Amino acid sequence: MKEVRPPNLHQASGLVEHYFRHEYGGLAALLVRRVGLGRLEAVEDAVQAALLAATTAWLEDVPREPRAWLYRVAHNHLVGVLRQEGGHRRILEGVQAEEETQAPNEAFFEGEIEDELLRMLFVCCDDELPVESRLVLALKTLCGFSVEEIAFRLFTSEANVYKRLARARERLREAELDTDTPPLESLRFRLPSVHAVIYLLFNEGYLSIDPEQAIRVELCDEAIRLGELLATHPVGAGPTSFALLALMHLHAARLTARQDAAGGLLLLEEQARRLDPDHFQRGASWLAKAADGDELTRYHLEAGIAAEHCFAPSFAETRWGAIAELYAMLERIAPSPLHTLNRAIALAEAEGPVAGLASLQGAVPPAWLEGHYLWDAVLSDLHRRAGHPEVAAQHREAALLAAPSQAVRRLLERRLSQEV
């Protein structure tokens, strides 16, 4: 038998990493603009079909203008489906008129795709939708995430994600009766939801489910790209967008430091104090812009925390007291058990493990977090350091069982078995 080399996925494909996922959002947004929000599901099917067709059609050669190729195939698929359904005369007239014109080339999409992505982002953030549904819809439609990836990131089940998607699409169909595609300016009030979606997208890249690649820098880059699009557009330019962008850049500045050579996530203590100068500089400059005005959002506080970590010359010299205070403010602005946990961690560094444990006294993880590895991991760590090995071991077991990926499990094993 011949030795078969393990596939080197990204070099062999001739496509940049995440190409299909990135194209998914742009194509869906473009097509929705042409046939209306009510046809979102048909649009997603068409984009899906086009990408699937590409996986065989491109085997011998990737076309010179891959995006135009995908658009054409998705568009034709969509026209076919709409024609079969009939009764959508108005929609059909629109797409057919275009069908008769020349097949578009890449230049056709220049600029337009960015505007449409931004518009779709705002459309997904419909205030009539529960916030969870907005996130799910945006992650699915704009970012091309699979249901599995969304479920992990939002601490929920896949069945729940399906349900939220269905509800969201139904709402968009209803909304279409009022207005086809609302102008971007009229959607300005949806900014908070837009910020939340971008931040979630960033986090998906920052601590990824993908066991082979613990940190997918490209996803963080994409969130930053959307954030920049927003912050430099009249509809989004403001302190909150700036703070969010600062936060993402400051986190991204430490991305390479967070990964060891084998791709395993590094413990904070082990992280080299090596910053990406470009991200760091841009993060600091957006943070300065964000301080203009008297808005104080969770993004400001989280950017402040990220900045503390960036500025700290070493783990020991980190200003843990200041970080604990920032987390305390964060808990007041945006209550979350994750902030409670992080404050406990910072307190443990500033004042000792007993102080960290004391801050968790009486705090009960909500049902959606129960079973998630973080709560148990932190309790195990603090109990071990406080000299309660039995309790520590119990929480360690629970944390390892619930670890969502191999990379996280390895990190927990290392961290939670350290000698005092």
Next chain:
Amino acid sequence: MSKHKYMVLFRNGPVSGGEGRPSPEQMQQMFAAYKTWMETFKGQIVDVGDKLKPGGKVVTAAGVADGPFVEVKELIGGYMIVSADDYDGAVEVVRACPAVHAPGAILEIRELMGAKM
């Protein structure tokens, strides 16, 4: 070039449709896996083939009908042609093909008679 040619027929097993389809990310990985497979066996893949659209016509002496009218689980969904010295060689190529891992996929290998070489 090996002596014998083999036609590989892709039959669609029962596949759950709807939302369970591959994500864009998975599709890109599939594509990359195919590229690697083609690179590995490039001397033996005569025609990478194509996928067949659903539907079709069935022609007999009695006339023409809409087809194909075999059971769904036997539907041919695509084809390709590989070359090898013998069936073992052909099986080696086909088993390494990423299509084998598609849900419910059945790949059938048939040697060409070689009437037209």
